[in-house]
Amino acid sequence: MHDGQWREWHPYVSPCDPCPPIKTKWYVVPPNQFIPFQPMNLPQFPLDEALRRGTLWPALYSPYPSKQKTKGG
Amino acid sequence: MWIYEKKLQYPVKVSKCDPRMARYLIEQYGGADGELSAALRYLNQRYSIPDKVIGLLTDIGTEEFAHLEMIATMVYKLTKDATPEMLEAAGLGPHFVNHDNALFYESAGGVPWTATYIQAKGDPIADLYEDIAAEEKARATYQWLIDMTDDVDIQDSLKFLREREIVHSMRFKEAVEILKADREQKKVF
Numbered sequence: 001m002h003d004g005q006w007r008e009w010h011p012y013v014s015p016c017d018p019c020p021p022i023k024t025k026w027y028v029v030p031p032n033q034f035i036p037f038q039p040m041n042l043p044q045f046p047l048d049e050a051l052r053r054g055t056l057w058p059a060l061y062s063p064y065p066s067k068q069k070t071k072g073g
Numbered sequence: 074m075w076i077y078e079k080k081l082q083y084p085v086k087v088s089k090c091d092p093r094m095a096r097y098l099i100e101q102y103g104g105a106d107g108e109l110s111a112a113l114r115y116l117n118q119r120y121s122i123p124d125k126v127i128g129l130l131t132d133i134g135t136e137e138f139a140h141l142e143m144i145a146t147m148v149y150k151l152t153k154d155a156t157p158e159m160l161e162a163a164g165l166g167p168h169f170v171n172h173d174n175a176l177f178y179e180s181a182g183g184v185p186w187t188a189t190y191i192q193a194k195g196d197p198i199a200d201l202y203e204d205i206a207a208e209e210k211a212r213a214t215y216q217w218l219i220d221m222t223d224d225v226d227i228q229d230s231l232k233f234l235r236e237r238e239i240v241h242s243m244r245f246k247e248a249v250e251i252l253k254a255d256r257e258q259k260k261v262f
Binding site: 038053055060061062063067 | 083215220223228235237239247
């Protein structure tokens with residue numbers, strides 16, 4: 001699912017569970033977790049794009065798609 | 074002191090009449106990991122933290138107020154034209170009775186904001202680790218908020234705010250590294 005920032009795990013499914021099981025669960029591990037101290041002179045987004053994304057640094061960018069279907073806009 | 078710019082840090086557009094979402098967004102307004110808690114936590118910790126990272130706390134604490142304004146704008150837009158009936162249907166009946174459609178610093182569960190949400194231990198490492206945790210918790214809250222709406226314009230602003238939490242967390246981690254280092258200490262051999 002998504003990109004390399006996502007991890008999956010499989011919760012135990014009991015035969016006595018009341019609801020239909022969700023067999024795979026996901027969580028995101030943003031890229032800041034792998035950078036102890038940001039090195040100098042990393043590549044940057046163009047400024048207008050950086051403003052939209054919320055970060056100047058592709059190395060720190062973490063997309064998050066909604067679990068809801070989107071409409072409108 | 075501060076200089077105020079009369080514009081939002083990032084545009085806020087709401088394209089769907091959905092007071093229900095206002096009720097959830099208020100978590101980031103007056104909740105434990107919300108923007109008010111964040112701003113007050115960092116701006117208060119500044120006084121008793123080593124000089125090298127005071128500026129960082131000032132900058133991030135200030136930006137959190139800019140985020141607070143964005144959340145406030147979303148909540149205001151979602152509720153300003155809502156009738157009492159619409160607010161009640163959205164679960165905001167108790168809020169209306171107490172506040173009309175005024176904003177209030179409370180969590181999505183209606184718990185008023187309290188200073189116990191923020192900590193100042195005086196120990197720089199302990200305080201910075203609390204700040205890192207607060208950023209990751211706020212990031213998670215934004216994820217669940219993005220999951221709770223199908224309004225792509227609100228999602229867009231929330232995704233920006235979520236990314237800022239990631240950048241802030243990164244900077245606090247760097248602050249820890251700065252305080253861990255003993256580069257500038259004089260060594261006598």
